[in-house]
Amino acid sequence: MADEFPFEISPMFEGERVRKDGMYVELAGPKSKGFELVKSVEMDEIEDGKFTLIGPDLSTMEEGSRHPIAMIYRIAGELVEQDLEAIVERRNHDFQNYIQGVMHLNQRYDIWIRISKDAMKKGLNSFEQIAKATMMLFKNELPFIEKIEATYITDLAEVEKELDGAIATYQARDERTRDLHDEDVDVFYGCTLCQSFAPTNVCVVTPDRISLCGAINWFDGRAAAKVDPEGPQFAIEKGEIIDAVGGEYSGVNDLAKSLSNGEYDRIKIHSFFEFPHTSCGCFEVVGFYIPEVDGIGWVDRDFTGTAPNGLPFSTMAGQTGGGKQIVGFLGIGINYFRSPKFIEVDGGWNRVVWMPKHLKDKVLADIPEGIVDKVATEEDASDLESLKAFLIEKKHPILERWVEEEEDEAIEETATAAPTIMQMPAQTMMAGAPMAMPAGFGAGGSGVKIILKNAKVSIDRIIIKKIE
Amino acid sequence: MTRVIAITGKGGTGKTAIAALLIRYLTKGNKVVLAIDADPDTNLPETLGCEAETGIGDMREFMLNERDNLPPDINKETIFESKIYEVLIEMPGYDLLVMGRPEGSGCYCYANNLLRGIMDRLVKNYDVVIIDTAAGLEHFSRKIIRDVDDLIVVTDGSRRGLRTGERIRELVGELEANVKNIYVIANKVTDANKDTISETARELKLELIGAVEVDEMIQERDLVGTPLFDLPDDSVAVREIENIAKKLKL
Numbered sequence: 001m002a003d004e005f006p007f008e009i010s011p012m013f014e015g016e017r018v019r020k021d022g023m024y025v026e027l028a029g030p031k032s033k034g035f036e037l038v039k040s041v042e043m044d045e046i047e048d049g050k051f052t053l054i055g056p057d058l059s060t061m062e063e064g065s066r067h068p069i070a071m072i073y074r075i076a077g078e079l080v081e082q083d084l085e086a087i088v089e090r091r092n093h094d095f096q097n098y099i100q101g102v103m104h105l106n107q108r109y110d111i112w113i114r115i116s117k118d119a120m121k122k123g124l125n126s127f128e129q130i131a132k133a134t135m136m137l138f139k140n141e142l143p144f145i146e147k148i149e150a151t152y153i154t155d156l157a158e159v160e161k162e163l164d165g166a167i168a169t170y171q172a173r174d175e176r177t178r179d180l181h182d183e184d185v186d187v188f189y190g191c192t193l194c195q196s197f198a199p200t201n202v203c204v205v206t207p208d209r210i211s212l213c214g215a216i217n218w219f220d221g222r223a224a225a226k227v228d229p230e231g232p233q234f235a236i237e238k239g240e241i242i243d244a245v246g247g248e249y250s251g252v253n254d255l256a257k258s259l260s261n262g263e264y265d266r267i268k269i270h271s272f273f274e275f276p277h278t279s280c281g282c283f284e285v286v287g288f289y290i291p292e293v294d295g296i297g298w299v300d301r302d303f304t305g306t307a308p309n310g311l312p313f314s315t316m317a318g319q320t321g322g323g324k325q326i327v328g329f330l331g332i333g334i335n336y337f338r339s340p341k342f343i344e345v346d347g348g349w350n351r352v353v354w355m356p357k358h359l360k361d362k363v364l365a366d367i368p369e370g371i372v373d374k375v376a377t378e379e380d381a382s383d384l385e386s387l388k389a390f391l392i393e394k395k396h397p398i399l400e401r402w403v404e405e406e407e408d409e410a411i412e413e414t415a416t417a418a419p420t421i422m423q424m425p426a427q428t429m430m431a432g433a434p435m436a437m438p439a440g441f442g443a444g445g446s447g448v449k450i451i452l453k454n455a456k457v458s459i460d461r462i463i464i465k466k467i468e
Numbered sequence: 469m470t471r472v473i474a475i476t477g478k479g480g481t482g483k484t485a486i487a488a489l490l491i492r493y494l495t496k497g498n499k500v501v502l503a504i505d506a507d508p509d510t511n512l513p514e515t516l517g518c519e520a521e522t523g524i525g526d527m528r529e530f531m532l533n534e535r536d537n538l539p540p541d542i543n544k545e546t547i548f549e550s551k552i553y554e555v556l557i558e559m560p561g562y563d564l565l566v567m568g569r570p571e572g573s574g575c576y577c578y579a580n581n582l583l584r585g586i587m588d589r590l591v592k593n594y595d596v597v598i599i600d601t602a603a604g605l606e607h608f609s610r611k612i613i614r615d616v617d618d619l620i621v622v623t624d625g626s627r628r629g630l631r632t633g634e635r636i637r638e639l640v641g642e643l644e645a646n647v648k649n650i651y652v653i654a655n656k657v658t659d660a661n662k663d664t665i666s667e668t669a670r671e672l673k674l675e676l677i678g679a680v681e682v683d684e685m686i687q688e689r690d691l692v693g694t695p696l697f698d699l700p701d702d703s704v705a706v707r708e709i710e711n712i713a714k715k716l717k718l
Contacts, residue, residue, distance in 0.1 A: 015589035019500070020558035030554050086541060093546060106550035107543060174539045193577040215532070215578035219541035232581065282575030301573055335536050 005133050006123030008100040018103040018114035025061045027069040029105075029112035033159055034069040035166045036111050038089035043076045046149040051131045055155030058115070059125040069113065070153040070162055071131075073138070077146035086173050088142060095137040102130060108170055109163065127152045177219070180207045182247065182269075182341065186238055189221025190255060193232045194280035194323075200260040201280040201323030202267075204236065204252055208341040209269055213282035214333030246271040246345040264325050270339075272296060272346045276330050281321035283331025285359065287343075288316055292384050293391060295353030295398045296343070300334070303356040305378055308387045337363040349375075350397040354387060371397065470591050471718070472615060474599040474608070474647075477622035478632045479509065482655040485686060486622050487600040488515040488696045489709040494596050494718060495561030502594040504613070506567040506601040513564060517695030518557055523568025527551040528579050532572075548579070549586045563594075567607060583612055596718065603632055608645040615646045618716060621674070622653050625661035630668045637674070653712060654679040678712035680705050 028034025061067060075088060089107075096104035101119025105112040115124065124130075131150040139145050153159050182188075184207065191203040191211055203211045207218045216224075216233065224233035239251030247269030257265040266275040272287060279286070285300040290309055299313045306312045320329040330343075342348055349371045357377035360367070367375065374394040381387035391398055473490070477483040487503070494501050505512035505520070513520040531548050538544065557564040591597055591613070599613060607613055621636050623629030633652050640647050654665045657679040669676040683705040689696055699706050 015592060017553075017590065017593040019563065019593070021500075021560060090543060093543075105553055106546050108539075110547070110550060112550055112553070170539065174541075177539070177541045180540075193581060194575075211578070213575035213578060215535060215575065217540055220544060220578075223543055223545070282577060284574065 013100045014097045018116045024117045024120045026066040027113040035109040036071045037166045038073045038085045040080045041074045046074045048147040050149045052151045054153040068156045068159040070159045072151045074149045075145045079144040182206045182208045188236045191233045198280040198323030200263040201278045202259045208339045210333040210335040212331045214284045270341045272343045279320045279331030284334045287330040289328040297354035300359045338366040472597045473618045474616045475620045481622045481624045483622035499595040501562035502597045503564045504599040506607045512600045517697045520566040523566030525569030609643045618649045619647045634672045651677045680708045
């Protein structure tokens with residue numbers, strides 16, 4: 001198949017490094033310019049297999065020299081569409097690395113290519129050979145490409161001329177990917193990298209929820225699972241939607257059950273209070289419920305002071321971590337603040353009452369306009385009293401909950417029909433928390449958790465009160 | 469197959485000098501070497517005669533700091549790989565990689581997981597990898613470098629130095645690090661302590677594969693701070709390293 005080329009083509013050459021000692025030319029890279037781009041076009045716009053070079057060819061390049069390079073591929077086919085451009089483009093990296101003596105690094109306008117002296121000795125002397133081999137691989141490996149045409153540019157002025165257009169294309173693509181949401185995909189990704197110290201933790205990564213450590217987004221999960229489906233990142237079929245707003249899916253629940261060894265069997269990805277996502281210990285930010293104002297505060301690793309509840313990050317992190325569902329605390333990655341589904345079911349940003357200033361500044365642009373000035377920082381509130389005063393002064397939407405709360409309490413007092421703990425209103429209970437203690441019960445609000453396993457208990461009513 | 473050799477020992481025993489001289493020997497024999505400076509407190513670049521401004525640690529921080537600004541669907545591994553290649557210092561006969569700054573307080577699980585894959589691929593490009601590493605073997609516990617063929621503990625004449633060797637052997641067991649052989653090189657040896665060293669090594673069941681005598685040429689260079697890489701062939705240390713390399717079948 002590859003007899004026409006003076007080099008071998010095989011995946012075994014992936015990872016082959018062309019060292020400076022053995023390098024004939026360097027193309028693009030940190031010290032030069034370049035880019036790679038795949039564009040989808042109509043069938044009649046291109047001629048299959050055609051190669052055009054603008055600028056000097058390999059044979060005229062001096063040994064040890066460095067040149068810019070742009071590689072533009074135009075593809076066409078019945079199934080070829082604009083959304084495929086990025087996926088196809090990424091394969092240029094793989095395919096060029098299959099070529100013995102060619103090292104291809106990075107992507108987009110950061111590409112960095114080296115061609116070895118050995119390859120030149122064996123008869124490589126033109127970019128046409130590399131382009132033809134790459135195009136052949138594109139068509140073999142991605143059969144939906146019916147026609148492909150390549151243009152390589154090695155002339156600096158010409159590369160620069162095309163670069164702006166390429167950057168605009170990348171930006172347009174990024175806009176589209178940022179617009180991807182949970183409902184647009186059938187598969188989420190799980191990550192168990194942290195199970196070494198939190199054995200029951202399963203991180204669920206969705207388009208609208210980044211991993212707790214902030215490092216793995218849905219696309220990273222997809223890339224890793226594709227390379228090694230048995231690795232620490234793997235696909236989770238969404239299955240049936242149980243709660244669209246809270247983010248509960250049958251596929252996630254099934255997996256939660258098996259990977260946590262039955263520790264828990266339900267996860268609501270976007271819920272703070274009900275079957276919340278577990279937290280490993282790697283989270284960038286921990287959210288904490290403040291019962292006194294019925295709001296949620298967030299504190300990150302870099303904040304060294306104490307939050308209005310009197311606790312520093314480290315103490316709350318200790319309570320949150322370990323791969324358990326802890327109602328009242330939630331670990332998240334910073335990017336989750338930017339998600340449109342950010343604790344949506346609990347009121348989203350309207351439920352947020354406090355965060356350290358540097359953290360607030362980091363996500364400032366993503367906080368809804370109406371609420372941005374109403375979220376307190378350590379400069380506005382250092383304890384519960386000053387927090388309350390701030391929220392009242394700024395007319396934080398949380399005040400509406402306080403009114404509801406008072407009404408609810410009035411109802412509750414008159415109710416005689418056995419309300420179980422599960423039915424208690426949110427402000428006294430952190431709704432739905434099985435057997436969690438009412439907030440503020442006991443000293444310092446550090447909380448107590450009672451887990452009843454396999455218990456068959458019938459209770460008409462439980463009343464838990466602070467001893468007067 | 470790439471041979472991976474890690475050189476460790478407590479501070480001041482001269483492990484960096486031994487590492488540099490081994491690299492010198494190997495490149496003279498036309499072996500392509502990857503030198504890794506994995507001790508935050510060491511100075512392998514200076515000892516070899518090259519300059520390192522930045523290292524893997526900085527690139528790892530870059531990946532951590534930039535992750536939310538990168539295009540969402542970009543392949544982070546290829547970016548990280550390219551960044552590692554950027555900090556790789558290319559010298560005639562060998563490349564040098566500095567690990568540099570240690571981890572901060574955040575979560576490095578994912579970054580290190582990517583790094584493991586990148587290092588696995590990179591290492592395969594060389595005949596020999598020489599790692600100059602701190603006695604705590606941090607990078608082995610993180611499994612950034614997964615498999616080590618030979619772990620060489622450099623010790624001075626003191627009993628304490630040899631004890632370090634014993635502790636490192638225990639540590640390797642505890643870390644479940646994949647290390648095939650553990651050897652000891654005694655450095656800065658004098659006629660007075662030569663016999664005691666081999667006796668202590670025997671006592672501790674450590675395999676002593678060489679004893680480098682005090683080398684005046686090294687002492688002079690250490691004083692001025694000039695590299696050891698171009699020591700003459702007849703230096704005492706250079707000759708003993710040659711013997712050791714042969715014993716290691718390098």
